[in-house]
Amino acid sequence: MEWYEYVLKRLLLFVPTLFGVSVFVFYLVHLVPGSPAVAMLGVRATEERVQEIERELGLHEPLPVQYVDWFSGVLVGNLGQSYSFNGPVAPILADRFFVSLELVLLTLLVSLSVSIPLGIVAALNKNSAVDYFSMGVGITGVSVPTFFSGVVFIAIFAVGLSWFPVSGYVAPTEDLVENLRHMVLPTLTMTLVAVAVAMRMMRSSMIETLGEEYIRFLKAKGLRSRSILFGHALKNSFIPVITVIGLQFGYMLSGAVVVEQIFAIPGLGRTVLQAVLQRDYPLVQGSVLLLALWFSAVNLGTDLIISYLDPRIMEEEA
């Protein structure tokens, strides 16, 4: 299979997935027991107001009609009205997307620059102190609840040492230094998990690569270990790391909900949570849809990059 064929195939498969995602998100409102309008407004709402909301949501129409109405709105960026924010959903999400994007990118930057070297060193010195240390970091990182590490970091670095603010957010356009100061603890909290996942992957893929036939051949040929490492092994063990970036995105977007909530950062994750707590269904639908789209687009992107770098993957999947 040629690469462009593979890309085409994956893009074609992406269409039914997106369709399924949109149906799922649309149908969420209809899973609500009783009327979603009553759920949103509370039991003391007047009959008039309930009917008004039901009309607004188009709940009296047959389901397929409702879906088409809703989805054609989504396609032109009309995600409905948020009741808790008293305004259209789309612009709210647009603002918040960039806040979360900054958090995710900072986390990715820090976690990769820690986990890649640590993973390599651990793989090269298997069963050494460094290796055990990295294994410890790995197990701890995936076992500490994000909310717990966040709370502990606040206790130490914000309440105890007062190095960083306890919570809050400053836009980077307003004051970049303050923005970064507010981002340190949230990033650190997210990084803990991200490092653990990436480092374990880096370590195991490096060990696997070093054990392969061609590396032993290069050694037998008398090539220096440094040039084997940097010239050959590293390139091939980076492929799983790209997979990890895709994988981490899921953890990061899930983690963002918790971290943004603890540190009061107005990102997408906090928006989903608030929408759920307020039973603001149009906002739930919009933010869940955007997060799913973001996540699956990144996954698709990383898969395509990997298949370009390592064509064998296309054959395995076929």
Place this chain on the structure above:
Amino acid sequence: MATEIETQQTTGRDESQLRQFAESFLENKLAVFGLFLILSIGVITLFAPQIAPYEPRTQNYDAILEGPSAEHLFGTDNLGRDIFSRVLYGYQTVMTITLGGVMMAFVLGTSIGLTAGYRGGWTDQAMMRAVDVLMAFPSLILALALISALGPSKWGVLLVLGVAYTPIFARVARSEAVSLREEQFVKSLEVRGASQSRIVFRHILPNAVGPLIVTITLQFAFGILTTATLSFLGVGVQPPDPSLGRMLTEGKDYLATAWWYSIFPGLAIMIPVIGFNTIGDGLRDTFDPRQVNR
């Protein structure tokens, strides 16, 4: 990824293989440590009412926010309740939910995956596209979306875990079924006219058991974390059910004055998660020695 040992036999394993497996697992000290943690937590969960020195809901206004002492091992909270006792009962809640959720996902996901992988063709396509849809959501976002519809409750969380983890079991089971379907013993069963469900559940399932057990163990770790996270966020276990996650939410307001209020519940959540993660890693190495520490 079936090892030779697994594919040699259609059902069951003989004793020597089991012993070999146990020996190889027990060599992994970290995994044995994890097993020890989980067994201890299991005992604590089962006997919480007998072990707990206080009733978890009893408030005592003479002992508000007291530090750890012989009387109150983990101190007391803002209502004078004994944190140690509440942690023990919290384990009951989180373990019940996680056990239920993971088992639901295991049954659903494995059935879907084995059927899809064995039958192939359109069945496979349709089932796996449905799985793809669920996989398109980051797990916590999927959980929140479902909770927004179902409403926050203990059973809501159980159901959410069941749905959210189904795709993972489906993928693992499918890849096992796809490789086993071509094996000689399956072919000969087909020739002898064995029914499809018999082949799938009596012959393919036992041979796929290794990777599935690894998945169960690791999903248990995730499940505990997710349950606690949802409760922390206020959309999981609701009062008066004791919950480790919610104790942290309540305790974080007292960080500067009463650190024990949030630190002990936080550490308590970590213990079973570390346990399941190390067991999962150990089992994976034992079942498939080629994939070291993946």
